[in-house]
Amino acid sequence: MASSVSASLCSSxxxxxxxxxxxxxxxxxxxxxxxxxxxxxxxxxxxxxxxxNVNEGKGLFAPIVVVTRDIIGKKRFNQLRGKAIALHSQVITEFCKSIGADAKQRQGLIRLAKKNGERLGFLA
Known part of the structure; x- marks a missing residue:
């Protein structure tokens, strides 16, 4: 009986x-x-x-990012991406210093930048 029930529940x-x-x-x-x-x-x-990559193909800039990565190669692309992310983090840090935001607020802004980058397709 159990085998007939399990056989009938199997999907094609x-x-x-x-x-x-x-x-x-x-x-x-x-x-x-x-x-x-x-x-x-x-x-x-x-x-x-x-x-x-869960961001593959999502976002407005994803196609440009994917084509660029394919043209210049993954290693060079990841180096450039790392430099861009570091530069952007420095800009956020300088902005936080200028307005007097603390480290917790700065970290929140960096997380927000990452989420926005994912949504826009920069992390594809």
Whole structure:
């Protein structure tokens, strides 16, 4: 009875969320390893998150950022991005000094700049 119920609840969908970034073989291997670990330890194992850029393709400037990264290469692009972020943080720091804002307010402004950069697509 239990097998007929579980068989009737199975989906005809054969793919998975991970199949877009992982091949079927790697996905099945990852599932079998995590299942063995869960059985041997007696507790559930949370799957590792897949590393990918969640900002890819989002925001007004994302297409420009992606094309620029593809043209100049990832290493050089990340160096330039790091310099730009450092310069922007310095500008925020100088602004906070000029208006008398404390370190907590400065950190809040830097976080806000990061959120805005994500929304606009600069971190794509």
């Amino acid at each position: 969908f054969k793919g998975g969320w991970g199949t877009t970034t992982m091949g079927e073989e790697q996905l099945m291997l990852a599932r079998s390893v995590s299942a063995r670990v869960a059985v041997s330890t007696g507790r559930a194992v949370r799957p590792q998150p897949m590393m990918k």
